[in-house]
Amino acid sequence: xxxxxxxxxxxxxxxxxxxxxxxxxxxxxxxxxxxxxxxxxxxxxxxxxxxxxxxxxxxxxxxxxxxxxxxx
Amino acid sequence: xxxxxxxxxxxxxxxxxxxxxxxxxxxxxxxxxxxxxxxxxxxxxxxxxxxxxxxxxxxxxxxxxxxxxxxxxxxxxxxxxxxxxxxxxxxxxxxxxxxxxxxxxxxxxxxxxxxxxxxxxxxxxxxxxxxxxxxxxxxxxxxxxxxxxxxxxxxxxxxxxxxxxxxxxxxxxxxxxxxxxxxxxxxxxxxxxxxxxxxxxxxxxxxxxxxxxxxxxxxxxxxxxxxxxxxxxxxxxxxxxxxxxxxxxxxxxxxxxxxxxxxxxxxxxxxxxxxxxxxxxxxxxxxxxxxxxxxxxxxxxxxxxxxxxxxxxxxxxxxxxxxxxxxxxxxxxxxxxxxxxxxxxxxxxxxxxxxxxxxxxxxxxxxxxxxxxxxxxxxxxxxxxxxxxxxxxxxxxxxxxxxxxxxxxxxxxxxxxxxxxxxxxxxxxxxxxxxxxxxxxxxxxxxxxxxxxxxxxxxxxxxxxxxxxxxxxxxxxxxxxxxxxxxxxxxxxxxxxxxxxxxxxxxxxxxxxxxxxxxxxxxxxxxxxxxxxxxxxxxxxxxxxxxxxxxxxxxxxxxxxxxxxxxxxxxxxxxxxxxxxxxxxxxxxxxxxxxxxxxxxxxxxxxxxxxxxxxxxxxxxxxxxxxxxxxxxxxxxxxxxxxxxxxxxxxxxxxxxxxxxxxxxxxxx
Ligand SMILES: Nc1nc2c(ncn2[C@@H]2O[C@H](COP(=O)(O)OP(=O)(O)O)[C@@H](O)[C@H]2O)c(=O)[nH]1
Ligand SMILES: [Mg+2]
Numbered sequence: 001x002x003x004x005x006x007x008x009x010x011x012x013x014x015x016x017x018x019x020x021x022x023x024x025x026x027x028x029x030x031x032x033x034x035x036x037x038x039x040x041x042x043x044x045x046x047x048x049x050x051x052x053x054x055x056x057x058x059x060x061x062x063x064x065x066x067x068x069x070x071x072x
Numbered sequence: 073x074x075x076x077x078x079x080x081x082x083x084x085x086x087x088x089x090x091x092x093x094x095x096x097x098x099x100x101x102x103x104x105x106x107x108x109x110x111x112x113x114x115x116x117x118x119x120x121x122x123x124x125x126x127x128x129x130x131x132x133x134x135x136x137x138x139x140x141x142x143x144x145x146x147x148x149x150x151x152x153x154x155x156x157x158x159x160x161x162x163x164x165x166x167x168x169x170x171x172x173x174x175x176x177x178x179x180x181x182x183x184x185x186x187x188x189x190x191x192x193x194x195x196x197x198x199x200x201x202x203x204x205x206x207x208x209x210x211x212x213x214x215x216x217x218x219x220x221x222x223x224x225x226x227x228x229x230x231x232x233x234x235x236x237x238x239x240x241x242x243x244x245x246x247x248x249x250x251x252x253x254x255x256x257x258x259x260x261x262x263x264x265x266x267x268x269x270x271x272x273x274x275x276x277x278x279x280x281x282x283x284x285x286x287x288x289x290x291x292x293x294x295x296x297x298x299x300x301x302x303x304x305x306x307x308x309x310x311x312x313x314x315x316x317x318x319x320x321x322x323x324x325x326x327x328x329x330x331x332x333x334x335x336x337x338x339x340x341x342x343x344x345x346x347x348x349x350x351x352x353x354x355x356x357x358x359x360x361x362x363x364x365x366x367x368x369x370x371x372x373x374x375x376x377x378x379x380x381x382x383x384x385x386x387x388x389x390x391x392x393x394x395x396x397x398x399x400x401x402x403x404x405x406x407x408x409x410x411x412x413x414x415x416x417x418x419x420x421x422x423x424x425x426x427x428x429x430x431x432x433x434x435x436x437x438x439x440x441x442x443x444x445x446x447x448x449x450x451x452x453x454x455x456x457x458x459x460x461x462x463x464x465x466x467x468x469x470x471x472x473x474x475x476x477x478x479x480x481x482x483x484x485x486x487x488x489x490x491x492x493x494x495x496x497x498x499x500x501x502x503x504x505x506x507x508x509x510x511x512x513x514x515x516x517x518x519x520x521x522x523x524x525x526x527x528x529x530x531x532x533x534x535x536x537x538x539x540x541x542x543x544x545x546x547x548x549x550x551x552x553x554x555x556x557x558x559x560x561x562x563x564x565x566x567x568x569x570x571x572x573x574x575x576x577x578x579x580x581x582x583x584x585x586x587x588x589x590x591x592x593x594x595x596x597x598x599x600x601x602x603x604x605x606x607x608x609x610x611x612x613x614x615x616x617x618x619x620x621x622x623x624x625x626x627x628x629x630x631x632x633x634x635x636x637x638x639x640x641x642x643x644x645x646x647x648x649x650x651x652x653x654x655x656x657x658x659x660x661x662x663x664x665x666x667x668x669x670x671x672x673x674x675x676x677x678x679x680x681x682x683x684x685x686x687x688x689x690x691x692x693x694x695x696x697x698x699x700x701x702x703x704x705x706x707x708x709x710x711x712x713x714x715x716x717x718x719x720x721x722x723x724x725x726x727x728x729x730x731x732x733x734x735x736x737x738x739x740x741x
Contacts, residue, residue, distance in 0.1 A: 021311060022135065023559055026490075028317040029131040030563075031165045036321070041346070045358045046457035049466070049560055051349070055164045056339060058349075058564040060453040060466075065559050 003052060003066040006040035012071035013037050019068050031055040032069070074120025076149075077224070080142055080173065081157030082166050083128035084446070084565040086185040090157055091125045092574050093218055099577075119225050124151065130165070132172040133313070134281035137487050146178060147266055147285065153179045153229045160197050160212075161189040161566065164321070164328045170206065171320060175238050177267040179229035181209045183221070188214030189566070193343065196333040205327050207236035215571065238269065241323030245307065246315065249276055249300045253293065260290045276301055277312055345446075345566040353450055362454060365447075369438045370534070373431060374515070375527055381430035382515070389423040409613075413602055416666050421598025421659035424672070425590050428512040428655065432477075433583045435508050439477045440578040444570035448473065449562060456560045462542045463549025465489070465560040468498040472541065475502040477582065478509070479701040483708055491558030497548060499708050500718045503697040504541040506534055509586075509654035513692050516658050520673040521682040529686070533693050540694060540725060548721075586655075593652050594659055601649070601663045617664065636691060636727065637684030637734035647691070653698050683741065687734040694726035 006012055014036050017024045031054050032038070041051040041058065049062045081087045091099070095114025112125040126145060127138035134140050146154065156173055158166040173180050182202075190197060191214070203210050209227070211220040239247050253272035257264070264271060264286055274282045275289075275297035283289070301312055308315055332339070351357055372378070394415060401411045442448045448470055456466025467489050475482025482502045489495045506514075514533055518526035549557075604622035608614050617623060618641070626641030629648070633639045646660040658672075665675040680688065696702065696719045706715040 021313075023561075025133065025135065025311075025313045025317070027561070028314055028321075029133060029168065031168070031321055033318045033321045042349075042353065043355070044353065044454055044457065045355050046454070048457050048460075049453060051353065051453065051564060055162075057162050057165060057566075058345070059561060060449075060456070060564055061561040062456070062559055065561065 001071045003038060003040060003069045003071065004050070004063055006071075008040055008042050011037050011039040015070045015072045017069050019065065023065070027061075027065075027069075030059065038069070038071075074115075074122055075152040076122040076124060077153045077155050078124045078126050078145060078151040079155050079157060080126045080146075080169065081128060081183075082130055082159065082162075082169060083563065085128070085157045085159040085162075085166060087125060087128055087157045089215075089571050089574055090155075090183060090185060090213070090221070091123060092571075092577055093221060094123055094224065116225055121225060123155075129169065131169060132176070133277075134279055136490060140281050143282065144285070146173075146176065147282075153181060153227070155183055155224065156180050157183045157185050159186045160184050160214075161186045161193075163197070163332060164324045167206075167324050167327065168320060171241075171324070174206065174208070174236055175273065176270045177238070181211065181224075181227055181229060182206065184210050184212045186214060187212050188216045189568075190214075193338045193341075194336060195338050198331050198333055202327075202331045205236065205331070215569075239273075242316070242319050245304060246276075246319070249304060253297055253300065256293050256296055260293060262288065262290065264289065272297075276304075277316070343566065348567050349450070349564075352447070353454065358450075358454055362451065369435075369442075370531070373435045373438065374511070374530055377434050378431045378515075381434070382427055385427040385430065389419065389426060393423070394419055412606075413599070417598050417602030417663055418595065420662045420666075421601065422590050422595055424658045424662040425512065425586070425594055425655040428515070429583060429586050429590075431511065432508040432586055433579050435511070436477050436579050436582040437575060439474060440575045441570050442473065444568070444574060446565045446567045449564050452560075452562060453564060459545075460557060460560075462545035463553070463557055464497060464501075464545050465491070465494055465557045467558075467560060467562060468494060468501075471498050471502050472505045475505045475507060477507065478585075479503045479505075479507050479697050480704050482507075483701065483704045486708060489558065493553050493555050494557050496709060496714065497545060497553045499705055500548065500714075500721065501541040501545055503701055503705075503718075503722060504537050504544065504694060506537045506693055507654065507697070507701075509698070510692055512655050513657050514689050516661075516672070517676070517680075517685045517689050520676045521680065521685040529689075533689055536690065536729075537693055540729070544721075544725065552717075589653050589655075594656055597649055597652060597656055598659055598663055601645075601660055605664055617666070622664070633691075635735070636730045637687045637738075638680065638691075640679055642679070643688065647695075650692065651696070651699055653700070654692065657692060683734060683737040687730045687737070690733055691726050691730040694722060694729060696723045696726075 001012065003012070014032060014034050016034055017027060017032065019027070036054055039053040041053050043050050044060070049060045050066055052059050052061060052066070079087055079091055091112060091114065094116050096117055099112060099114030114123050115121065116123065124145070126142040129136070129139045129142050132139060132143055134143050145151070154173060156170050158170060170180070170182065184197065184199075187197070197212070199210055199212060209229070211223060213220050239250060250269055250272045253275055254268040257268040257271060271286070275294060278297070278301060283294070304315070305312055352361060397414055397419060398411065401414060442451075451473070452466040452469050454466075455469045459466050459468055470488065471482045471485040474485045479502055482505070483499050486495045486498045486502070489498060514530045518529045522529045601622065605617045605620045606613055607621060608619055609621055609624070614620050622645055623641050626645040630639045630641050630644040633644055633647070642661065642664045645664065646657045649660045650657040661676070662672050665672055676685070702715065702719065705718055706712065709715050709718070
């Protein structure tokens with residue numbers, strides 16, 4: 001299961017980030033580390049990107065990235 | 073010698089607000105050497121304390137220009153202290169940067185900002201506990217109470233010796249690795265000027281940017297670092313950087329739990345921002361709302377307030393100042409020649425530009441509000457899908473929106489784009505978005521030729537600029553800047569009320585730019601133009617300006633513009649002088665037609681048809697930007713080749729489109 005499998009309003013717990021080094025580092029430095037809870041807030045009006053919430057703040061990420069963030 | 077403190081913090085933590093609060097009007101903006109990232113400095117009033125505002129960053133890992141600037145400043149310039157602005161409403165992530173600063177063993181004081189926001193949500197922060205965990209002094213502030221900032225004047229940086237134990241949150245194997253490498257650094261006894269444990273950590277992380285600063289480091293140490301890193305990574309089956317981030321956040325989660333007092337569980341409840349986002353990023357409503365906001369900004373700037381301020385300024389310059397000058401000059405018995413220089417040359421040239429300064433300030437007012445309120449990030453979020461189609465990412469819209477005020481800060485704003493390809497492309501496209509200085513040209517021509525439809529004509533130019541930028545994005549990403557646009561990800565900060573003081577400082581800064589230009593470049597250009605059109609090559613006064621030096625030079629280039637519909641020498645000269653600053657175009661027309669702002673309209677009607685006037689406006693809109701923008705482009709692209717290409721591409725596109733419009737228009741009418 002990944003972030004895009006969540007419904008708007010639902011939360012999940014990050015298991016791992018299947019992303020390449022630099023992007024992965026960036027996201028982890030912003031707090032998206034394994035074990036952290038993420039909430040799928042909503043989709044952008046045109047369907048991509050999506051708005052998620054981690055550690056109390058909102059982040060916009062593309063679906064292509066979100067589908068590589070595996071949840072527990 | 074006074075002390076120098078550096079302000080650091082996450083983006084949107086309130087750094088600019090605190091900086092303005094501390095320094096007031098005693099600030100100036102420059103550039104960091106080598107890059108055009110804005111460097112703001114200032115002094116705390118009535119003191120010798122100097123404040124440097126570092127770019128907003130999330131981490132000290134040197135993976136973006138902003139991070140490298142901040143890191144370099146701290147390790148090389150060694151400020152006397154670091155004022156770390158921390159947003160209390162987003163403690164965990166903000167403290168990630170804080171503990172990295174503490175790991176560097178530099179003197180840090182925390183400015184815990186946004187306390188009003190925390191308290192409004194019926195939560196609080198346990199300052200004693202936070203101080204206990206971090207061992208730093210904490211000044212708490214919020215938009216309702218800035219009193220603790222006064223202490224910065226005579227602050228004493230404690231030696232962070234208290235309870236905070238660096239690296240204690242890392243696993244044993246990492247701590248051991250740091251100890252091992254740092255002891256070799258100590259043995260080698262090189263005077264490197266930074267804390268050896270921090271350097272050991274950077275060697276372990278293989279942070280190339282930092283290591284570049286310490287080229288004379290003993291290669292054995294680097295070798296040892298590499299081996300240790302390999303060992304650690306194999307053992308943990310994870311990149312060292314990711315391990316560090318994980319372990320730091322584990323520590324911060326616990327710290328946040330201890331420090332944030334949230335008896336009613338308000339952190340989890342829906343915040344004001346989330347309620348507002350339901351509408352502003354709503355599936356269906358958000359797009360009409362966005363277009364409505366843009367239309368409103370455009371309408372107020374161009375039509376609503378704009379018309380009123382122009383009327384007032386025209387009266388002030390055309391009637392009051394001109395008459396006063398004429399009266400004064402004849403009272404002291406000045407010759408006709410001097411009167412012509414002052415009235416036609418200087419007041420005509422400089423005045424033609426000054427008329428539009430209030431309107432340009434209104435435009436900057438709105439741009440500043442869009443940025444500070446947090447809405448700009450939502451625009452990027454909403455537009456990403458579209459921009460992706462044109463080979464860019466949603467973040468590219470921010471430089472373009474800023475560029476609608478002035479291309480210079482617009483091009484500078486491209487630094488937030490991580491991907492080099494996106495950055496280059498956005499730098500080349502941003503000047504297509506019409507800037508504030510071009511606005512006067514449209515307004516003048518539109519009123520002269522399109523009367524009741526003038527607002528639609530101006531609007532069509534803005535739209536054309538956007539279309540050309542998008543189409544060029546698509547074209548250039550196929551032909552020249554191949555590859556994928558970056559993976560868009562960006563923080564959507566909470567909506568906040570912009571602080572009037574910050575908005576006012578921003579507006580004044582920009583107005584100052586225009587006024588300084590009016591008083592220098594435009595003044596000089598007006599005088600030179602007046603002379604060049606009053607005399608011939610034998611330096612005798614001409615009665616007919618078409619015999620003047622300027623006319624002869626102008627006539628040499630004029631044929632180039634013939635196919636575009638404006639092959640007269642005055643227009644050619646205006647285009648060339650426009651390189652100095654776009655608003656000079658109208659100063660030039662005004663001086664060369666020898667009339668003031670008001671009468672210029674009548675004069676222009678004698679020279680252009682509505683079609684050639686439109687073609688001229690399109691050419692001004694799309695052709696190469698002014699020298700200031702070109703030089704920033706050069707700095708940011710870091711290549712003459714790319715810059716040359718950009719100028720040729722922009723001017724070539726302008727030429728083709730203007731010519732097409734004029735030629736097709738001619739066939740129809
Ligand atoms: N509620 C509240 N808003 C603030 C405070 N400080 C700054 N802001 C607002 O937060 C937004 C971002 O502030 P800014 O200084 O531009 O942040 P920067 O990105 O760190 O420079 C602006 O709209 C400010 O008006 C504060 O203490 N409380
Ligand atoms: Mg700022």
